[in-house]
Amino acid sequence: MYEKLRCDGLTIAPGVVETIISLAVSETDGVALVRSPGLPSTFKSAMKKRHPGQGIIIMADDDGQITVAVHVQIYYGFRLQEVAEMIRNVVSDTLEGQVGIEVARVDVYVDGIQFPE
Numbered sequence: 001m002y003e004k005l006r007c008d009g010l011t012i013a014p015g016v017v018e019t020i021i022s023l024a025v026s027e028t029d030g031v032a033l034v035r036s037p038g039l040p041s042t043f044k045s046a047m048k049k050r051h052p053g054q055g056i057i058i059m060a061d062d063d064g065q066i067t068v069a070v071h072v073q074i075y076y077g078f079r080l081q082e083v084a085e086m087i088r089n090v091v092s093d094t095l096e097g098q099v100g101i102e103v104a105r106v107d108v109y110v111d112g113i114q115f116p117e
Contacts, residue, residue: 017066017099018056024094025056025070028086030078032114035071065104066095073112084108 022034035055055071068091074083088106095101 012099017058017095017101018054020094020098021056021058021068021070021091022054024090025072025087028083028090030074030083031072031087032075033073033112035073035111061104065102067105067107068095068103069107069109071109071111073114074110076113076115080110084110 025031025034033055057069057071059067059069061067070087070091072083072087074080087108091106092103095103
């Protein structure tokens with residue numbers, strides 16, 4: 001994990017990049033939830049003041065490139081490989097476009113499937 005990310009003379013506080021990624025991934029078709037495995041429900045998370053970036057792990061290297069791991073739950077009926085590829089693309093495009101950070105790799109972990117109610 002990184003403490004602070006520096007890009008073009010700008011220092012980005014911890015949690016900001018995770019929030020940007022979490023919001024972008026949560027809007028991807030087929031993604032039901034962005035979160036780490038074993039995290040409590042949204043209400044419980046809010047009570048513990050967990051930020052929306054939970055489920056996002058970022059590793060920064062000395063060259064300014066980052067590796068991102070995204071933990072998601074996907075809706076039943078979506079093709080896992082297609083959703084994972086969309087997540088990889090949206091994370092790379094979002095970070096390069098909004099923050100100017102080059103993304104070396106995006107690892108997607110499907111931790112569960114949500115069925116229709």
